[in-house]
Amino acid sequence: MAYRDGVPAIEIRRDTPGLLRLFTALTAVVAVVLLTALTVVMISVRDQVRLIGRDAAPQAATAADLYFALSDLDAQVTRILLAGDGDESASSRIDALGVYRDRGYQADRDLQSSTADSAVTLRLMDGLAVYRQRVGQALAAPSAADRLGYWTQATNLLHQRLLPDAQRLREQSQRRLDDAYAQKSATETTGTAVAVLLGGALVALLIFLQIWMARRFHRLWNPALLAATAISLLLALSATVVLQLQSRQLADGRDAGLGPHLALSELRALGYDAAADTGRYLVSANLSYYRDDFTAKSDCLTGDPACKIRSLDRALSSGSASVTAAASARGGLAQVAGPVAAGRWAAYQAVHQRILALADSGKTAEAVGLLTGIRRGDAAFDFAYFDASVADATETRRQHFDRSLRAAETTLTGWSWLPTLFLTAVLSLLPLAVRPRLAEYR
Amino acid sequence: MRLRVLAVLAPLVLALTACDTPAEPEPPIACASGAVSGQGSSAQTNAVNAWIKAYQIACADAAVAYTSTGSGAGVRAFIEGTGDFAGTDTPLAGTDLQRAGTRCGGPVVHLPLVIGPIALAYNVAGVGDLRLTPQTIAGIFSGTVTAWNDPAIAGDNPGTVLPATKIRTVHRSDGSGTTANFLRYLTAAAPSSWPHGSGSDWPLPGGDGLRGSHRVVAAIARTDGAIGYVESSYARVTDLPTVRVGTPDGSWAQATDEAAAQTIASAQVSDDLRLEIDYTAATAGAYPIVQVTYELVCRTKITPVTRSFLTYAAGRAGQQAAEQAGYAPLPPALQTQVTQAIATLG
Numbered sequence: 001m002a003y004r005d006g007v008p009a010i011e012i013r014r015d016t017p018g019l020l021r022l023f024t025a026l027t028a029v030v031a032v033v034l035l036t037a038l039t040v041v042m043i044s045v046r047d048q049v050r051l052i053g054r055d056a057a058p059q060a061a062t063a064a065d066l067y068f069a070l071s072d073l074d075a076q077v078t079r080i081l082l083a084g085d086g087d088e089s090a091s092s093r094i095d096a097l098g099v100y101r102d103r104g105y106q107a108d109r110d111l112q113s114s115t116a117d118s119a120v121t122l123r124l125m126d127g128l129a130v131y132r133q134r135v136g137q138a139l140a141a142p143s144a145a146d147r148l149g150y151w152t153q154a155t156n157l158l159h160q161r162l163l164p165d166a167q168r169l170r171e172q173s174q175r176r177l178d179d180a181y182a183q184k185s186a187t188e189t190t191g192t193a194v195a196v197l198l199g200g201a202l203v204a205l206l207i208f209l210q211i212w213m214a215r216r217f218h219r220l221w222n223p224a225l226l227a228a229t230a231i232s233l234l235l236a237l238s239a240t241v242v243l244q245l246q247s248r249q250l251a252d253g254r255d256a257g258l259g260p261h262l263a264l265s266e267l268r269a270l271g272y273d274a275a276a277d278t279g280r281y282l283v284s285a286n287l288s289y290y291r292d293d294f295t296a297k298s299d300c301l302t303g304d305p306a307c308k309i310r311s312l313d314r315a316l317s318s319g320s321a322s323v324t325a326a327a328s329a330r331g332g333l334a335q336v337a338g339p340v341a342a343g344r345w346a347a348y349q350a351v352h353q354r355i356l357a358l359a360d361s362g363k364t365a366e367a368v369g370l371l372t373g374i375r376r377g378d379a380a381f382d383f384a385y386f387d388a389s390v391a392d393a394t395e396t397r398r399q400h401f402d403r404s405l406r407a408a409e410t411t412l413t414g415w416s417w418l419p420t421l422f423l424t425a426v427l428s429l430l431p432l433a434v435r436p437r438l439a440e441y442r
Numbered sequence: 443m444r445l446r447v448l449a450v451l452a453p454l455v456l457a458l459t460a461c462d463t464p465a466e467p468e469p470p471i472a473c474a475s476g477a478v479s480g481q482g483s484s485a486q487t488n489a490v491n492a493w494i495k496a497y498q499i500a501c502a503d504a505a506v507a508y509t510s511t512g513s514g515a516g517v518r519a520f521i522e523g524t525g526d527f528a529g530t531d532t533p534l535a536g537t538d539l540q541r542a543g544t545r546c547g548g549p550v551v552h553l554p555l556v557i558g559p560i561a562l563a564y565n566v567a568g569v570g571d572l573r574l575t576p577q578t579i580a581g582i583f584s585g586t587v588t589a590w591n592d593p594a595i596a597g598d599n600p601g602t603v604l605p606a607t608k609i610r611t612v613h614r615s616d617g618s619g620t621t622a623n624f625l626r627y628l629t630a631a632a633p634s635s636w637p638h639g640s641g642s643d644w645p646l647p648g649g650d651g652l653r654g655s656h657r658v659v660a661a662i663a664r665t666d667g668a669i670g671y672v673e674s675s676y677a678r679v680t681d682l683p684t685v686r687v688g689t690p691d692g693s694w695a696q697a698t699d700e701a702a703a704q705t706i707a708s709a710q711v712s713d714d715l716r717l718e719i720d721y722t723a724a725t726a727g728a729y730p731i732v733q734v735t736y737e738l739v740c741r742t743k744i745t746p747v748t749r750s751f752l753t754y755a756a757g758r759a760g761q762q763a764a765e766q767a768g769y770a771p772l773p774p775a776l777q778t779q780v781t782q783a784i785a786t787l788g
Contacts, residue, residue: 090656091487091510097679098768374494376505381495388499 016216017441023212024434027205028427031232034198035423038239041191042415045243048184049250049412053405056177057258059115061398063170064265066110069103070128070166071269074158075276076100077135081151081283082368092372104132116172120165127162151283167311174262181254184247191243199236202426206232209433217437224433228426235422242415246408253404259327261397263336266312266329268390270297271345275383278352282367286359294352301345303332337393344386351379471496471759474750475503482516482529485619485655485673486556486735489764490529493755496763500754504747513619514642520738521545526748528738529556531619532642533716546740551787552716553780555755556735558769559702560624561674562685563662566590567605573598575688576721576730580628580635582669583611585648590667598688612661612670615651617642623733624671630721631730673733674699675768691726699770701729707773715783732770744788756780 076096083093107128114121134154141147206229214220274297281290300307312329327336334342351370358367374381480490487510494506511519513530520528521541533552534542542550562579564572569590574582578594581587587594591604614621625640638645650668652658659676662668669685674697677684686694695701705728710718721730737752754760761771772780 085657087654088510090654091484091491094656094676094679095488095491095767098675101679374491374498375507376498381498384495385499 017438020213020216020434020437023205023209024430027202027209028430030198030202030205031423031426031430034194034202034235035419037194037198038191038235038419039416041187041194041243042239042412042419044187045184045191045246046409046412046416048180048187049246049405049408052177052180052184052250053409055115056173056180057401057405060170060173060177060258060262061265062110062113063116063166063173064262064269066107066114066124067163067166067170068265068269068272069106069110070158070162071273071276073100073103073107073131074155075272075279076103077138077151077154078276078279078283079372080139081147082279082372089368089372100135104128114169116169116176120168120172124162124165124169127157127165131157131162148284155280170266171311177258181250184250188243188247192240195236195239195243199232199239202232203229203236206426213434213437217440222433224429228429228433231422231425231429235419239415239419242411246411249404249408249411253401253408255327257397257399257401257404260336261394261401263312263327263329264390264394264397267301267333267336268387268394270301270309270329271383271386271390274298274301275348275352275379278355278371278379281356282359282364282371286356291356298345298349300329301333302342303330303334307332333390337390341386341389341393344382344389348379348382348386351377351382355379471500471754472750473501473504474745474747475501476745476747477505477507478526478745478748478751479507479509480516480525480527480529480737481509481511481519482738483513483531483556483619483735484510485531485558485733486529486769488675488767489556489769490755492763492767493751493760496759497751497754501750504751506747506751512617514617517542517738526739526745527752529735530738531733531735532622533736534738542738546743548740548742549714551739551741551783552714552736553739553752553756553783554706554715554717554734554772554776555737555752555780556764556769557702557706557772558733559674559697559699559729560620560627560671560731560733561677561697562669562671562687562731563659563677563680563682564669564685565662565664565666565682566607566669567666568603569605570683571599571602571686572683573686573688573694576628576631577635579685579687580632582609583613583628583649584636584638584646585611586635607667610665610668611649612658612665612668613644613649613651614653614655614658615644616653618655619735620655620671620673620733624731627721627731671731673768674702678768687730689725689728689730690722693726695727695729697729697731699765701727702732702770703773704728705730705732706734706770706776711776711779715780739787741787746788749784749787752784753781756784 076099079096080093080100083089083096085093111121111125111128131154134150134157138147138150138154141150206225210222210225210229213222213225274294277290277294277297281287281294284290296308300309300312307330329336332342333345355367355370358364358370371379373379374384376382487508490508494508497506498504508529509516513532516525516528517530517534517538519525521538523545534550539550562574566572574595575598578587578598581592581594588609590607590609596602596604619642621644622640622642625636625638625645628636629640644651650661650665650670652661655672655676658670659672659680659682662670662672662682663680674684677697684697686696689695704725705719706717708723708725708728709720712718716736717734719730719732719734737755739748739752755764756772756777758777761777765771771777
C-alpha cells in the first residue's frame with residue numbers, strides 16, 4: 001500500500017479496469033440518488049394531492065356549505081312567520097318548518113366536520129343554540145309585537161354574529177387550500193428539477209460510458225448499456241411529464257372547477273339571504289332597512305361596482321389575475337354562473353319590486369300571496385327557477401373538480417414505486433454491461 | 443422541442459390513466475306546453491307543489507296550478523267540469539263515480555300518486571317508546587281508555603313505567619282524508635272496539651277538535667298526555683314521538699315511509715288502480731295506518747300537458763321529490779302500473 005504523509009493513499013488506478021470501475025460506480029451512485037430523490041418527490045406530491053382533494057378542498061366546500069345553510073335557515077324562519085297560523089298557508093308553514101329543520105341539521109353536520117379554528121367553531125355552535133332559542137320564542141310568542149321582537153333578535157344574531165364567523169371559517173379554509181396548492185407547486189418544481197438534472201446526468205453518464213467503452217474495447221454497441229440508457233431516459237422524461245400533467249390537471253380543477261364552485265356557493269347563499277329580505281320586509285311591516293339590504297345584496301349578485309361586500313373579492317389564487325378574477329364572486333352571476341342565472345335573478349328582482357309596491361300600498365295579503373305563490377311570476381317559483389340554474393352551475397363545477405382530482409390521482413398511480421423499478425433495472429444492467437469487459441483483464 | 447417530447451410521451455403516460463366516465467344523467471322530463479290545473483286534497487299539497495316547481499322549471503312552456511280545497515270540494519269541482527284533475531283521499535264510489543263518468547264522457551281513472559303513513563303522535567312525560575295494539579288505539583280514541591297507566595296500555599308495554607296522566611285525544615274538527623283513512627283502519631283492524639264507523643268527519647264528542655293537521659300537532663306538542671293522528675311529516679318536523687302500532691303477526695311497526703310502502707305494496711289493486719288495503723294481513727314490518735291520495739282524471743279526455751305532468755309525478759324523479767317533501771315513494775311495482783296507466787290515457 002502507498003502512503004502520503006503517513007496516511008494510506010487511495011490510489012485511483014488510471015488503467016482501463018480501474019477507470020471502468022470508477023465510471024460504473026459514479027453512474028450507480030447517480031442512479032441511487034435519482035431513485036431516492038424521485039421516490040421522495042413523487043410520494044410527497046401524491047400525499048399533497050390527497051391533502052388537497054380529500055381534506056383541504058372538502059373543508060373549503062364544507063365551510064361554504066355552512067354559510068349557505070345558515071343563510072337559508074333564517075330565510076325559512078321568515079317563511080314560517082309569514083305563513084302564520086292560517087289554514088291556506090298551512091302547507092307552506094309545514095314545508096318551511098321541514099326545510100328549517102333540514103338546514104339546521106346541515107349546519108350541525110358542517111360544524112361537526114369542521115377541522116378549522118376550534119374557537120370560531122365553538123362560538124358558532126353556541127350562537128346557533130341561542131339563535132334556535134330565539135326562533136322558538138318568536139314562534140311561540142303570544143303577541144305580534146313579541147313575535148317581531150324575538151325574530152329581530154334572531155335575525156340580528158344570525159347576520160351580525162353567525163354569518164361573520166362562518167365567513168371567517170370560509171376564509172381560513174380557502175387560505176389553507178391556497179397554501180396546499182402552493183406547497184404542491186414547490187414540490188413539483190423540485191421534482192421536475194430532480195428529474196431533469198439528475199436524470200439528465202444519469203443519461204449523460206450512461207452515454208459517456210457507452211462511448212468510452214466503444215473506444216477502449218473496440219466494440220460498437222453494448223446492449224445492456226443501451227437498455228440502461230433507454231430506461232433512464234424514459235424515466236426522466238416520464239417523471240417530468242407526470243409532474244407537469246398532474247399539476248395542470250389539478251390547476252385546471254381549481255381554476256375551472258373548485259374556484260368557481262366556491263364563488264357560486266357564496267353567490268347562492270347571498271341570493272337566498274337577499275330573497276329572504278323580501279319576506280323580512282313584510283314581516284317587519286315594511287321596514288326600509290330590508291329594502292336597502294336587498295338592494296345591496298342584489299348589487300353584488302349582478303356584479304354592480306356598487307357592491308360593498310369585500311369577501312367576494314377573495315378567490316382561490318392561481319397567480320394569474322385573469323384566472324383569479326374569473327373564479328371570483330365579484331363579477332356576479334353573469335360571470336360565474338352564466339347569463340341564464342343572471343336573467344332569472346333579474347326576473348326575481350322584478351317580482352320583489354312588485355311585492356314591495358303592494359306592501360307599501362297596504363295590500364299586504366296580496367303581497368304575501370305573490371311572495372309565496374308558485375305560479376310563473378310569483379316570487380317562490382321565480383326564486384326556485386333562479387336557484388335551479390345556480391345549483392346546476394355549482395354542481396357542474398364541483399364535478400369538474402372531482403374529475404380533475406381523479407385524473408391527477410390516476411396520473412400519479414404507481415409513481416411511488418415506478419422509480420424504484422426503473423432504476424433497479426438500470427442498476428442490474430450496469431454490471432451486466434461491464435463485467436464481460438472486466439473479465440478480459442483477469 | 444419540449445412540447446414535441448411531451449406530445450410523444452404524454453400518450454404513454456396517459457395509457458396508464460383510466461378515462462373518467464361521467465355519471466349517468468337523470469332522464470329528462472318529456473315536456474309539453476300549455477296550462478293544467480287541479481284542485482282537491484290538502485294532504486298532498488306539499489308533494490304537488492314540489493312537482494309543480496320542478497315541472498315548470500324543466501318545461502318553460504307549461505304552467506301548472508293546484509288549489510288545496512280539500513278532497514270533497516275538489517271532487518265536486520271536478521264533477522262540475524273544473525280542472526284537469528282532482529286530488530282525493532278517498533276513491534269515488536256510487537253517485538259521485540257516475541257523475542264523474544258523465545263529466546268525462548267515459549271512465550274515470552284513479553291514479554294513486556301520493557302515499558304516506560298516518561302517525562299517532564303523543565306527548566307523555568317519561569314515555570319515549572310507546573306500543574299500542576289496534577284495540578287499545580280504538581279504546582283510547584273512543585274514550586274507554588282514559589289514563590296512560592290503563593291496563594290495556596300497560597299490557598302493550600310490559601316493563602315500561604307509565605304515568606297516571608289523563609289521556610287527551612286530539613282529532614281533526616274539519617272533514618279530512620286523514621280522518622277518513624284513520625277511521626277506515628280502526629273499523630277494519632279493531633271492529634269490536636271501534637263500532638263508530640268511518641268517514642271524513644270525526645264521529646264522537648269529546649277530545650280536542652282542531653282544524654288542520656298543523657293545529658293538531660301544535661296541540662299535542664303543548665299538552666302533556668295528548669295523543670292524536672297526523673300525517674307523519676307533521677310529527678317529524680315537530681320532533682314528536684310516534685306510536686309503534688301492533689300488527690297481526692305480533693310485531694310492532696314504526697310510522698316510516700318504508701313501512702308504509704310495504705302496506706301499499708301488499709294492497710289489492712283494481713283495474714282502475716284503486717287500492718284495497720287489508721288491515722288484517724300479517725306483513726312483517728308493514729305500518730298499517732296509511733293514506734293514499736289519488737289524482738282523478740278522465741281516461742279519454744286528457745290534455746298532453748296533463749299527461750306529461752302526471753307522468754313526471756309518477757316517475758322516479760317525481761317520487762323522489764315527493765319523498766323529499768315528506769311522503770313515501772310509490773312501491774316499484776305500483777309505480778310501474780301507474781306509469782303504464784298514464785301512458786294509455788287519452
